[in-house]
Structures are given as structure tokens and as C-alpha cells.
Amino acid sequence: MSERQLVAGNIAVAMGALAAGCRYYFGYPITPQSDIPAYMAGELRKMGGTFIQAESEIASINMLLGASACGFRAMTSSSSPGISLKQEGISYMAGSELPGLIVNICRSGPGLGGIDPSQADYFQAVKTGGHGGYRTVVVAPASVQEMYDLTILAFDLSDRYRMPAVLLADSLVGQMKEALECKPYVPPSDLPAKAWAVTGKQGRKDQRIVKSLFLGEGELERHNWKLWGRAEELKAKEQRSEGKYLDDAQLLVTGFGSAARIAKSAVEMARTAGLKVGYLRPITLFPFPEVAFQQATATCKKVLCVELSTGQMVEDVRLSVARDAEVVFYGRPPGTGSLPTPEELFGQIHKHYGKGA
Amino acid sequence: MQPVFQRPISLKDVATHFCPGCQHGLIHRLVADAMDHFGVQPQTIGVASVGCSVFLYEYFDIDVVEAPHGRAPAVATGVKRARPDNFVFTYQGDGDLAAIGTSEIIHAANRGELFTAIFVNNTTYGMTGGQMAPTSLPGQRTLTSPEGRDVTIDGYPMRMAEVIAALDGAAYSVRVAVNSPKNILAAAKAIKTAFSYQIEKKGFAFVEVLSACPTNWGMSAVQANERVAKEMIPYFALGTFKEKN
Ligand SMILES: Cc1ncc(C[n+]2csc(CCOP(=O)(O)OP(=O)(O)O)c2C)c(N)n1
Ligand code: SF4
Numbered sequence: 001m002s003e004r005q006l007v008a009g010n011i012a013v014a015m016g017a018l019a020a021g022c023r024y025y026f027g028y029p030i031t032p033q034s035d036i037p038a039y040m041a042g043e044l045r046k047m048g049g050t051f052i053q054a055e056s057e058i059a060s061i062n063m064l065l066g067a068s069a070c071g072f073r074a075m076t077s078s079s080s081p082g083i084s085l086k087q088e089g090i091s092y093m094a095g096s097e098l099p100g101l102i103v104n105i106c107r108s109g110p111g112l113g114g115i116d117p118s119q120a121d122y123f124q125a126v127k128t129g130g131h132g133g134y135r136t137v138v139v140a141p142a143s144v145q146e147m148y149d150l151t152i153l154a155f156d157l158s159d160r161y162r163m164p165a166v167l168l169a170d171s172l173v174g175q176m177k178e179a180l181e182c183k184p185y186v187p188p189s190d191l192p193a194k195a196w197a198v199t200g201k202q203g204r205k206d207q208r209i210v211k212s213l214f215l216g217e218g219e220l221e222r223h224n225w226k227l228w229g230r231a232e233e234l235k236a237k238e239q240r241s242e243g244k245y246l247d248d249a250q251l252l253v254t255g256f257g258s259a260a261r262i263a264k265s266a267v268e269m270a271r272t273a274g275l276k277v278g279y280l281r282p283i284t285l286f287p288f289p290e291v292a293f294q295q296a297t298a299t300c301k302k303v304l305c306v307e308l309s310t311g312q313m314v315e316d317v318r319l320s321v322a323r324d325a326e327v328v329f330y331g332r333p334p335g336t337g338s339l340p341t342p343e344e345l346f347g348q349i350h351k352h353y354g355k356g357a
Numbered sequence: 358m359q360p361v362f363q364r365p366i367s368l369k370d371v372a373t374h375f376c377p378g379c380q381h382g383l384i385h386r387l388v389a390d391a392m393d394h395f396g397v398q399p400q401t402i403g404v405a406s407v408g409c410s411v412f413l414y415e416y417f418d419i420d421v422v423e424a425p426h427g428r429a430p431a432v433a434t435g436v437k438r439a440r441p442d443n444f445v446f447t448y449q450g451d452g453d454l455a456a457i458g459t460s461e462i463i464h465a466a467n468r469g470e471l472f473t474a475i476f477v478n479n480t481t482y483g484m485t486g487g488q489m490a491p492t493s494l495p496g497q498r499t500l501t502s503p504e505g506r507d508v509t510i511d512g513y514p515m516r517m518a519e520v521i522a523a524l525d526g527a528a529y530s531v532r533v534a535v536n537s538p539k540n541i542l543a544a545a546k547a548i549k550t551a552f553s554y555q556i557e558k559k560g561f562a563f564v565e566v567l568s569a570c571p572t573n574w575g576m577s578a579v580q581a582n583e584r585v586a587k588e589m590i591p592y593f594a595l596g597t598f599k600e601k602n
Pocket of ligand 1: 407408409410426449450451452453454477479481482483484485490
């Protein structure tokens with residue numbers, strides 16, 4: 001049974017996490033994600049789950065590490081400055097092959113910046129902000145429904161590939177209300193059992209040790225290649241994107257999350273005006289949907305990338321498109337009054353349509 | 358004939374990497390004895406910290422989660438909340454617990470988390486080669502206080518057992534030493550008492566153990582052990598600072 005209800009994006013994340021069986025939440029207050037912990041505090045205590053408002057983001061990511069090491073689905077949520085503090089823990093989780101969900105409802109920066117919608121944490125999320133070289137799943141919802149669905153997907157991918165997952169959104173998607181259909185969650189039947197989780201030995205012969213320290217000859221190098229192998233498998237199997245009007249497109253507009261929503265309206269305006277403009281939106285940022293970009297740019301040779309930053313995802317777009325495709329960028333770094341309008345992006349489409357490659 | 362000295366089943370039969378005269382090994386043994394005493398080894402999840410005791414899993418025959426430097430109390434919080442029926446302890450040095458991880462230990466104690474913290478105070482950063490620790494004594498020469506700790510610049514040694522005792526969430530806080538047979542017996546008893554606080558769900562328990570680091574103190578094992586009595590105990594009073602019923 002699934003019913004439709006009107007909810008805010010942040011609440012959809014919380015509902016998705018509960019649907020996915022997450023019963024452990026650890027966080028520290030920060031705008032604009034505070035409705036997630038507020039919702040979780042109420043629901044988890046009713047369900048006999050664990051909600052802890054920790055003393056810091058550092059403590060909360062490490063509580064997540066502990067609960068995840070025990071084999072349970074667990075999460076934390078925060079916003080940009082808090083996510084910076086979690087980077088150490090994310091690196092340790094990656095090194096220890098631990099799943100877990102980290103939600104970043106981004107705000108603007110650098111530093112204290114402001115609370116406006118921002119996409120300037122793309123590098124931190126996708127290229128990873130902690131030390132040592134690792135990868136995490138990164139999903140980028142663009143609607144309330146996706147806030148719910150991709151939270152669930154993030155848990156599944158995180159468990160399957162044994163790496164943390166980051167959900168990257170901002171207050172535009174986090175605070176808007178849309179109809180949400182809460183599809184009941186059925187765990188994929190082929191998800192591997194967590195035979196690595198600490199339980200106490202309970203008579204088991206071998207110890208279970210969750211760690212990221214490897215000092216034996218060649219051991220750490222092998223460990224790194226193993227992590228790399230999982231990331232490669234993730235790239236091969238799990239790229240997701242949304243495409244529209246790709247067949248005859250002469251200009252392809254791309255962006256993720258909130259910027260993509262605005263861009264999509266601009267693409268519809270362009271189509272109404274008779275311009276052959278296509279739309280391609282990465283849903284997973286890691287793995288980046290390289291294949292979809294390659295395919296789309298086999299025929300369409302010009303791409304306009306729109307971001308709420310000075311340009312970050314555009315680098316991955318450039319790496320993914322066909323060699324002879326040209327990529328142009330339009331960005332509005334976050335801040336009060338900096339959100340682009342569909343008309344503004346339509347203007348950009350006009351500027352680039354029919355020109356160049 | 359009854360053997361008088363047996364390896365606790367909670368300890369593995371391996372040689373440790375600790376320096377000669379280091380008291381980490383002895384403290385490991387007391388912790389393992391207490392685990393055996395209560396029969397909790399099958400349920401135990403240890404949380405290792407970053408320092409000379411990082412290889413906890415090499416010596417204890419238990420499941421272990423390794424925490425980032427200073428974060429063991431937060432990791433242990435996650436573990437114990439997820440597995441409330443397991444026995445959970447952290448084992449941390451003074452750099453780990455009283456410098457980089459001060460916030461995590463204070464708040465875990467204050468929440469009354471039901472795990473046990475074993476805190477090894479050797480007045481220095483052992484693993485990184487003997488830098489000044491928050492517990493280094495006034496005048497103590499270390500790599501980073503070559504003229505001796507100057508309290509006007511470096512501040513004062515932190516008395517963590519007293520700090521923890523001051524928190525309402527902490528149920529048991531004690532400081533012991535392992536420099537003499539009498540003190541070892543008292544330490545063994547304190548660790549067992551601390552464990553009983555977790556087992557009986559009475560609350561957070563904290564055991565500070567004064568420990569020798571001959572290598573970084575530039576002393577022989579005997580001299581280092583003597584320093585514990587001569588210099589450490591006068592500053593870090595042994596005793597029970599909190600014992601809730
Ligand atoms: C974030 C971080 N900072 C610094 C270090 C380096 N480091 C490793 S162990 C240690 C301190 C060890 O001292 P202590 O906690 O007193 O334990 P001991 O080795 O004396 O038993 C430090 C600073 C680290 N591993 N991680
Ligand atoms: S450096 Fe000090 S604390 Fe570390 S093993 Fe050697 S004596 Fe022990």
C-alpha cells in the first residue's frame with residue numbers, strides 16, 4: 001500500500017531512512033536541515049530506535065561508525081560546515097569498509113557563508129573531502145520523491161559496496177513541499193549478509209575487527225586496490241541519470257539537484273519556443289553517469305552546464321562528453337538573491353543555441 | 358596442583374610489541390582478568406584508540422572496532438546503543454582521551470553511556486615519540502617541552518578522573534596505579550568494579566591508570582616505575598572520586 005502525502009524534502013529523507021530500516025540517527029543542529037533530526041527524534045523514540053543529539057558533528061559521525069560496525073543501518077545529517085567536520089570520520093568509515101548514510105543539505109560558503117541553496121560542496125562530496133584516497137556513493141535528488149527514493153537507494157548501494165553514501169541536496173529541495181508516494185521498501189534479495197559486523201565473539205573462532213590500520217608488508221596496498229575495485233564495480237553497474245528530449249537535441253542542458261530543476265523549466269520554455277534543446281541530469285554524482293553523457297554527445301555537440309557554484313560538476317561533464325563536444329558553463333555562486341530564474345537560464349540557452357561546435 | 362598464574366582466556370597467546378617496562382601490557386592483563394572474572398569475553402566489543410594501544414585486537418581475543426584518534430567514546434556510544442546487551446569498553450591514552458578527544462569522553466560520560474573507559478595516563482604521547490601530553494607534569498621534559506613543561510605557557514596537567522567524577526552522568530570514577538603489588542591489586546579490583554557498573558547497568562565507569570613509559574621518559578624500567586610513586590602519585594592522587602550506588 002502506498003499513499004500520497006504532501007511533505008517537505010527533508011522530511012522525505014527522514015521517511016525514506018525509516019522505510020529503509022534505519023533505526024540509528026546521530027546529529028548536531030545546523031540550518032537548513034534541522035527538520036530531519038526533529039522528525040527522527042520523534043519517530044525513532046516511538047519505534048524504540050536510537051536518536052542522539054551529539055556534542056558535535058565529529059562525535060556524530062563516529063557514533064554512526066560505531067553503530068554501522070555493529071551491522072545496522074545508521075545515518076547522520078548536517079549541512080556544509082558540519083559536513084567538513086565529518087570528513088575524518090568518513091575517511092575512517094571508507095577505510096574500514098563501513099556503510100552508512102551522510103546527508104548534506106548544503107548551505108553556501110566558504111566558511112560560515114550563508115544558508116542559501118548551494119552546490120559548492122560537489123567537489124567535497126564527489127572527489128571526497130577526507131584523507132587517503134577513497135570513494136563514496138553520492139546521490140543528488142531533485143524532487144521530494146527523490147529525496148525519499150534516493151535515501152533508500154543510498155542505503156542499498158552503501159551496504160552492497162561497503163562504502164559510505166552521501167546524499168547531496170540543498171534547502172531548495174529540502175524545504176519545498178511536493179506530493180510523496182511512500183513506496184514500501186523491499187530490501188534487494190541479493191544484498192550480502194554483514195558477516196563482518198562486530199557482535200562479540202559469541203563462541204565464534206575468528207575475531208571480527210573493524211579497522212583501517214594495515215601495517216603488514218603489502219597489506220595496505222592490497223586494501224586500497226580492493227576499495228578501488230569496489231568503486232570500479234559501482235561505476236560499471238550503478239550510473240543513474242534522467243534524460244529528456246535527447247534524440248534531436250542540438251544543445252544539451254545539464255545540472256544536478258536544485259539547479260537541474262530550474263534548468264528543466266528553462267528547457268521546457270525552449271521546447272515551447274521550438275528550440276531543440278535536450279536535458280540530462282545526473283542522479284548519481286558518484287558514479288557519474290559517463291555513459292549517458294557519451295551517448296548524448298555522440299550527436300549533440302554542445303552542452304550547457306548549470307550549477308549553483310563557480311563550476312565544479314562541469315569538470316566531470318567535460319571528462320565524460322564526446323571529444324568533439326563543447327561544454328559551456330553558467331553558474332551562480334550561492335548567496336542571498338543568487339538563485340537563477342528559469343527565464344535567466346532560458347536566456348543562456350538562447351545565447352548558446354545554434355552556435356559553436 | 359592448582360596453577361597460580363594462568364593466561365586469561367580473554368588474552369591471546371602472543372608476545373606484545375610494548376617496550377620493556379611499559380605498563381600497557383600489565384594493564385591489558387588486568388582488563389582481561391576482569392573480563393574472565395565476569396565471563397563477558399564472548400559478548401565483548403573493544404574499542405581501540407590511536408596510540409601505543411592501537412593493537413588491542415592483536416592481544417585481546419575479542420571483536421574490536423578501531424576508532425579515529427580521540428573518538429573512541431563516540432564510537433563506543435554507537436556500538437553500545439546498537440548492541441546494548443554486549444559488553445563494551447574503550448582503552449585510551451592521555452593524548453587520545455585528554456587532548457584531542459576531551460569533548461567525546463566528557464559528553465559520553467555525561468550522557469551516562471553504559472560502557473567502560475580505561476584511561477592510561479603515562480604523562481606523554483608514547484606512540485609519536487614522547488611529546489608533551491595534557492597530563493605531563495610541571496617541569497617534565499618532553500620532545501615538545503625541552504626545557505620542561507612551563508605551566509605559564511603550556512597550562513597544567515589535567516586530572517581526568519576528577520573531571521569525570523564531577524559530571525552527573527558518570528557513576529564511577531577512580532584513579533589507580535600498577536607500580537607495586539599493592540597498587541596492582543587495587544587496580545584489579547577497581548577495573549572489576551568498573552565492569553560491574555556496566556554489567557549491572559549502573560552507569561558510566563572510568564578507570565584512570567597511571568602507567569610508566571620508560572622509553573619516552575628516558576629511564577630504565579626500574580627508574581620509570583619509581584617515578585610513578587615519586588612524581589606521578591603526588592600530583593595524581595590515587596582514589597575513588599565517584600561511586601554511585
Ligand atoms: C588526527 C590525528 N592526529 C595525530 C595523530 C598522531 N598520533 C598518533 S598516537 C598519538 C598520541 C598517542 O599518545 P597517547 O594517547 O597518550 O597514547 P600512548 O601512545 O602514550 O599510549 C598521536 C598524536 C593521529 N594518529 N591522528
Ligand atoms: S613508547 Fe611508552 S607507552 Fe609506548 S610501548 Fe613504549 S613504553 Fe609503552
